[in-house]
Amino acid sequence: MSRPHEVPPSRHIAFDRLHNFRDLGGYRSADGRTVVNGVLYRSDNLAKLEGADWEKFLGLGVRTVIDLRYPWEIERRGRVPEAHLFTYANHSIEHRPYDQAEIDPDTDPWRYLADRFAEVAEDGVVEIREAIELIADGPGPTVFHCASGKDRTGLIAAFVLTLLDVPQEEILADFALTELATERLVADWRAAHPGRTLRWPSYGRAPAAVMSLVLADLATRYGSPSAYLTGPVGITPATVARLRERLLTPLPARP
Numbered sequence: 001m002s003r004p005h006e007v008p009p010s011r012h013i014a015f016d017r018l019h020n021f022r023d024l025g026g027y028r029s030a031d032g033r034t035v036v037n038g039v040l041y042r043s044d045n046l047a048k049l050e051g052a053d054w055e056k057f058l059g060l061g062v063r064t065v066i067d068l069r070y071p072w073e074i075e076r077r078g079r080v081p082e083a084h085l086f087t088y089a090n091h092s093i094e095h096r097p098y099d100q101a102e103i104d105p106d107t108d109p110w111r112y113l114a115d116r117f118a119e120v121a122e123d124g125v126v127e128i129r130e131a132i133e134l135i136a137d138g139p140g141p142t143v144f145h146c147a148s149g150k151d152r153t154g155l156i157a158a159f160v161l162t163l164l165d166v167p168q169e170e171i172l173a174d175f176a177l178t179e180l181a182t183e184r185l186v187a188d189w190r191a192a193h194p195g196r197t198l199r200w201p202s203y204g205r206a207p208a209a210v211m212s213l214v215l216a217d218l219a220t221r222y223g224s225p226s227a228y229l230t231g232p233v234g235i236t237p238a239t240v241a242r243l244r245e246r247l248l249t250p251l252p253a254r255p
Contacts, residue, residue: 047078
């Protein structure tokens with residue numbers, strides 16, 4: 001049975017080759033409205049789509065694809081098939097690459113990841129703004145993704161939900177849903193790196209504790225995550241209004 005504010009596993013949309021494709025619909029905003037289903041998705045690398053998975057993806061009616069990876073990742077691993085079918089944009093929000101497979105097992109893993117998120121928040125303000133503006137203004141439905149659909153994707157999801165005024169406990173729950181995909185993410189890594197040892201035992205993990213640290217760090221530095229987004233990132237009130245109009249159910253009519 002789901003605990004209060006816990007999102008059920010059914011939020012995942014099942015694919016054979018994608019492990020972390022999720023609908024962001026269903027979350028409640030502070031004003032009582034709900035994020036609309038079938039309008040905004042988050043995912044791992046869409047280059048893996050083929051066959052029945054590709055047909056299923058097309059059936060979702062996605063029109064905008066936002067790729068949050070480095071250009072060199074796209075060159076090595078590919079991008080969404082037939083990218084010309086979509087409004088496709090590459091906004092690489094991370095600027096300091098690191099290898100999670102090589103994280104020292106003796107390191108505090110959640111603090112380490114939160115510190116990497118802080119780097120993204122500091123370095124990637126332009127790309128973060130561009131990604132959020134495209135979610136607000138591009139043709140929809142929209143999907144944004146990175147490699148595993150975990151960290152960079154998780155950060156953009158948290159920022160969008162913050163701007164929609166979704167409670168923090170729901171934002172943490174959304175981040176933690178990647179835990180349902182961890183086993184398959186690890187299996188993919190082992191298959192892709194048969195000659196390497198996975199040093200970090202928490203590879204592919206995404207506990208709520210990580211995002212809790214990230215949001216607390218932003219609150220300490222900027223006053224709140226919302227202040228960070230409307231300050232350094234430069235999200236305007238007009239963009240917030242368009243996000244809410246596009247992604248939330250309408251406000252009930254006044255009697």
